[in-house]
Amino acid sequence: MQDSTATNARDAGRAAQRAAEARPVRIAIDAMGGDHGPEVVIPGAAMALQRHPQMRFVIYGDAAQVEPLLDGHPALKAASAFTHTDVSIKMDEKPSQALRLGRYKSSMWRAIQAVRDDEADACLSAGNTGALMAMSMFCLKTMPQVERPAIAAIWPTVRGESIVLDVGASIGADASHYVNLAVLGAAMARIVFDMERPGVGLLNVGREEIKGIEAVKEAGRTLREANLPNLDYRGFVEGDDIGKGTVDVVVTEGFTGNIALKTAEGTAKQIGEYLRSAMGRTWRAKLGYLLARPAFDALRAKMDPSRANGGVFLGLEGVVIKSHGGADVKGVAAAIDIAYDMAHYQLMRTIRDMLDETPIATAS
Amino acid sequence: MQDSTATNARDAGRAAQRAAEARPVRIAIDAMGGDHGPEVVIPGAAMALQRHPQMRFVIYGDAAQVEPLLDGHPALKAASAFTHTDVSIKMDEKPSQALRLGRYKSSMWRAIQAVRDDEADACLSAGNTGALMAMSMFCLKTMPQVERPAIAAIWPTVRGESIVLDVGASIGADASHYVNLAVLGAAMARIVFDMERPGVGLLNVGREEIKGIEAVKEAGRTLREANLPNLDYRGFVEGDDIGKGTVDVVVTEGFTGNIALKTAEGTAKQIGEYLRSAMGRTWRAKLGYLLARPAFDALRAKMDPSRANGGVFLGLEGVVIKSHGGADVKGVAAAIDIAYDMAHYQLMRTIRDMLDETPIATAS
Structure with missing residues (x-):
C-alpha cells in the first residue's frame, strides 16, 4: 500500500504531528450536545483540565448558556477560547436534517471544523451520534485507505x-x-x-x-x-x-x-x-x-x-470523540481524557503508519 | 395463506393433536448428549418426572452407561422404554460428519425419529447444536410455510x-x-x-x-x-x-x-x-x-x-429441545419441563394455526 495518495496523506499527517508535538493538546468542545448540554459539558471540561493542566480548549455553543458557566470555572475559562454559535443540533435530529440545519454554523460542526482547520487536535461532542458522524464525514472526510x-x-x-x-x-x-x-x-x-x-x-x-x-x-x-x-x-x-x-x-x-x-x-x-x-x-x-x-x-x-465513556470515531481525517448523551460530569471528563490520549499519543499517525504497513487491498 | 399444502399440514397436525390429547406427554431423550452425557441426563429426566408424574419417556443411548443409571431411578425406569444405540454424536462433530456417522443409528437421530414416527411428542438432546439442527431438518423436515x-x-x-x-x-x-x-x-x-x-x-x-x-x-x-x-x-x-x-x-x-x-x-x-x-x-x-x-x-x-435452560427449535415438523451442553441435572430437568409444556400445550398446533392466519407471502 504505497500509492502516492497514502504516502502524501502520511507525510501530511507526520508534518502536522511534528507541529502538534511542540504545543499543548487542544480539544474542541461542542458545549450544546447531550441530554444536559453545557450544564454537564462545561464542568466536565473543567474536571478534565485539572487532570491535564496543559490542555487547551476551543469551545462552541450558545453564549447565554455557556458564558455564565465558564465564569464559574475560571481555570477553564483561562484555558479556553469561546465562540458563540446560533444553532444547536437536537438529540433526535436526523443526520440529513442536522447537516441541512447545522452545517457551517452549529456548535457541533464548528467543533469538528476546528480539527479540520488545525485549531484543535481532537473534538468532543455528547450530541446525537448519527449527526456527529454525518458531519464528521462531510467536514473531515474519510481516510483514503478506509x-x-x-x-x-x-x-x-x-x-x-x-x-x-x-x-x-x-x-x-x-x-x-x-x-x-x-x-x-x-x-x-x-x-x-x-x-x-x-x-x-x-x-x-x-x-x-x-x-x-x-x-x-x-x-x-x-x-x-x-x-x-x-x-x-x-x-x-x-x-x-x-x-x-x-x-x-x-x-x-x-x-x-x-x-x-x-x-x-x-x-x-x-x-x-x-x-x-x-x-x-x-x-x-x-x-x-x-x-x-x-x-x-x-x-x-x-x-x-x-x-469507559467516549466512543472514538476511527477512519476519519481527524480525531472525533462521542460522549454518551446521558453522561454526567464525570462521564464527560472521562471522554475528554480519551480525546486527550488520542491526540497526545498520536492516534492519527499510528493509524496512518499501520494502514501503510497493511499489505491488503483496501478502499482507495 | 389457505393453499392446500398449509391446510393439509394443519389438518394432519390437528388429527395428530387430538390423538395426543388422549394420552400422556411422551418425551424422547438422547441420553448421550452434553458434556456429562447420561450421568446428568438420566437424573435430570428423573427430576422432571417428579414434577410431571404422568410423563412417559423413550430413551436412546449406550446400554452399558444408561441401564445402570436407570436402575438407580426406578420411577423413571418404570415410565421409560429404553433402546440401546451404538453411535453417540460427539460435541465437536461437524453437522455433515454427524449426519454421515449418526443418521438412522445414533441416540440423537433415534430421539428425533421417535417424534417423526409419533412415538414421542417432543425430543430432547444436550448434544451439539449444529448436529441436532441438521438431523432435525433431515428427519423431521421444515414446515412448508417456513x-x-x-x-x-x-x-x-x-x-x-x-x-x-x-x-x-x-x-x-x-x-x-x-x-x-x-x-x-x-x-x-x-x-x-x-x-x-x-x-x-x-x-x-x-x-x-x-x-x-x-x-x-x-x-x-x-x-x-x-x-x-x-x-x-x-x-x-x-x-x-x-x-x-x-x-x-x-x-x-x-x-x-x-x-x-x-x-x-x-x-x-x-x-x-x-x-x-x-x-x-x-x-x-x-x-x-x-x-x-x-x-x-x-x-x-x-x-x-x-x-432458563432449553433452546426450542421452531419451524420444524415436530418439537425439538436443545439443552445446554454444560447443563447440570437441574438444567436438564428444566429443559425437559420446557419440552413437556411445548407438547402439552400444543406448540405445533399453535404454530400451524398462526401461520395459517398470517396473510403474508412466506416460503412454500
Whole structure:
C-alpha cells in the first residue's frame, strides 16, 4: 500500500504531528450536545483540565448558556477560547436534517471544523451520534485507505479493558471492511493499552473456521495470511469472549456491535436491579449490605458506564470523540481524557503508519 | 395463506393433536448428549418426572452407561422404554460428519425419529447444536410455510421472561424470514406466557423507522400493516430492551441473536466475578456477605442459566429441545419441563394455526 495518495496523506499527517508535538493538546468542545448540554459539558471540561493542566480548549455553543458557566470555572475559562454559535443540533435530529440545519454554523460542526482547520487536535461532542458522524464525514472526510468510518468503544472486561468496534457507524460489512476495522482497532489499542502488537479477534458465532458469515471467514483468512507486524490476529471469538477479555480488540460490523454493546449494558443494569432488590428484602440482607457497602461501592464504580465513556470515531481525517448523551460530569471528563490520549499519543499517525504497513487491498 | 399444502399440514397436525390429547406427554431423550452425557441426563429426566408424574419417556443411548443409571431411578425406569444405540454424536462433530456417522443409528437421530414416527411428542438432546439442527431438518423436515428453522431462547428480564429468536440457527435473513421468526416466536410466547397477543419487537440499532438493515425495516412495515390477531407488533427494540423485558418476543437473525445471547451470558459472569472478588477483599465485606448470604443465593438462583435452560427449535415438523451442553441435572430437568409444556400445550398446533392466519407471502 504505497500509492502516492497514502504516502502524501502520511507525510501530511507526520508534518502536522511534528507541529502538534511542540504545543499543548487542544480539544474542541461542542458545549450544546447531550441530554444536559453545557450544564454537564462545561464542568466536565473543567474536571478534565485539572487532570491535564496543559490542555487547551476551543469551545462552541450558545453564549447565554455557556458564558455564565465558564465564569464559574475560571481555570477553564483561562484555558479556553469561546465562540458563540446560533444553532444547536437536537438529540433526535436526523443526520440529513442536522447537516441541512447545522452545517457551517452549529456548535457541533464548528467543533469538528476546528480539527479540520488545525485549531484543535481532537473534538468532543455528547450530541446525537448519527449527526456527529454525518458531519464528521462531510467536514473531515474519510481516510483514503478506509471504506467507512467506525465507532470504537472501550469495554470493561475481567482482565481490564478491550476495544470493541464497530458499535454502530457502519451497517453490514464485506471482508475488506472487517480488515480495515481490525487495523483501526489495533492502532487504537496500541495507544490505549500501550502495546506493540495487540491481540485481535473477529466476532463470530463459533470458534471453528467453518462457522459464520462468509465475509467474516474471508477477513479471517486475510488477516491470518497477512501476519501483520502490529496486529496479532487470534481468530474468531464469541459474544462471551468480550467480557472475558480474550483479545484486546474485538472486531464486528456496526449492527451486531451496537446490539452487543446495548445488550451488555442492559444486562448490567438488570443485574444491578436484581442486586438492589435482593439487598433490600430482609433486615439481615440490609445489615449485610451496610457492612459490605464499600465493596458494593467499588463494584458500582467498576460497573459505572461513565468510566469507559467516549466512543472514538476511527477512519476519519481527524480525531472525533462521542460522549454518551446521558453522561454526567464525570462521564464527560472521562471522554475528554480519551480525546486527550488520542491526540497526545498520536492516534492519527499510528493509524496512518499501520494502514501503510497493511499489505491488503483496501478502499482507495 | 389457505393453499392446500398449509391446510393439509394443519389438518394432519390437528388429527395428530387430538390423538395426543388422549394420552400422556411422551418425551424422547438422547441420553448421550452434553458434556456429562447420561450421568446428568438420566437424573435430570428423573427430576422432571417428579414434577410431571404422568410423563412417559423413550430413551436412546449406550446400554452399558444408561441401564445402570436407570436402575438407580426406578420411577423413571418404570415410565421409560429404553433402546440401546451404538453411535453417540460427539460435541465437536461437524453437522455433515454427524449426519454421515449418526443418521438412522445414533441416540440423537433415534430421539428425533421417535417424534417423526409419533412415538414421542417432543425430543430432547444436550448434544451439539449444529448436529441436532441438521438431523432435525433431515428427519423431521421444515414446515412448508417456513424458510428456515430457528432456535428460540427463554431470556430472563427484569419483568419476568422474554423469548428471543433466532439465537443461532440461521445466519442472515430477508424480510420474510424475519416475519416468519415473529410468527414462530409469538406462537411459542402464547404457550410459555399463556397470553393471547404477545408483544413482538424487531431488534435493531435504533427505534426510529429509518434506522437499520433494509430487511428489518421491510419486515417491520409488513408486520405493522398485517396487524395480526395473535401478534402485537410493537416496532423496533434495541439491545438494552431485551433485559428490560420491553416486549414478550424479540426477533433477530441467528448471527446477531447468538452474539447478543453470549454477550449477555458473558456480562453476567463478569459481574458475578466482580461481585465475588469485591465481597472477599476485606473482613468487613466478608461479614456483610455472610449476613446477606440468603439474598446472594436468591440472586444467584435468579441469574442461574439452568433456570432458563432449553433452546426450542421452531419451524420444524415436530418439537425439538436443545439443552445446554454444560447443563447440570437441574438444567436438564428444566429443559425437559420446557419440552413437556411445548407438547402439552400444543406448540405445533399453535404454530400451524398462526401461520395459517398470517396473510403474508412466506416460503412454500
